[in-house]
């Protein structure tokens with residue numbers, strides 16, 4: 001995770017070309033992707049209103065980097081608390097952790113993985129991650145309730161119908177026709193159906 005601050009600085013660096021700043025944002029999103037990279041990217045494009053032509057609103061890239069930074073801070077804080085807990089447990093002779101952390105995965109994507117890139121929670125990323133970690137700490141069973149939104153799970157093995165988070169993480173199966181074509185539209189920010197931002 002050490003390269004995140006350096007990448008975020010590149011996103012904010014107005015001396016760099018818009019494309020290089022976009023790629024730096026992509027690197028940030030690879031390091032901090034609670035929904036998985038594609039759904040996290042879709043969220044950022046919509047929430048930060050990243051335009052198709054970057055020069056129309058370069059501040060959008062900064063808004064997206066700021067959101068990722070806030071999200072990363074939430075996870076790092078919990079990760080440090082967890083590390084301290086494990087040190088105490090090990091000192092007490094407990095070699096196997098009592099609880100597993102949900103963030104020990106690539107890009108932390110196990111926290112709230114969304115197999116469908118366009119179906120994910122709509123709140124700020126940091127709010128969702130905080131809610132997941134709080135429910136995790138409270139001992140909520142992810143097979144019974146969605147840790148992201150609290151919806152009761154009626155169909156085990158399926159993504160949450162309310163928010164799209166799948167309890168199985170990146171191993172979750174997902175198939176959709178035109179998925180790759182649709183992803184290309186997301187990546188190029190060609191979202192004709194994005195909601196009108198609230199002023």
Ligand SMILES: [Zn+2]
Pocket residue numbers: 146147148149150151160161162163164165
């Ligand atoms: Zn949910």
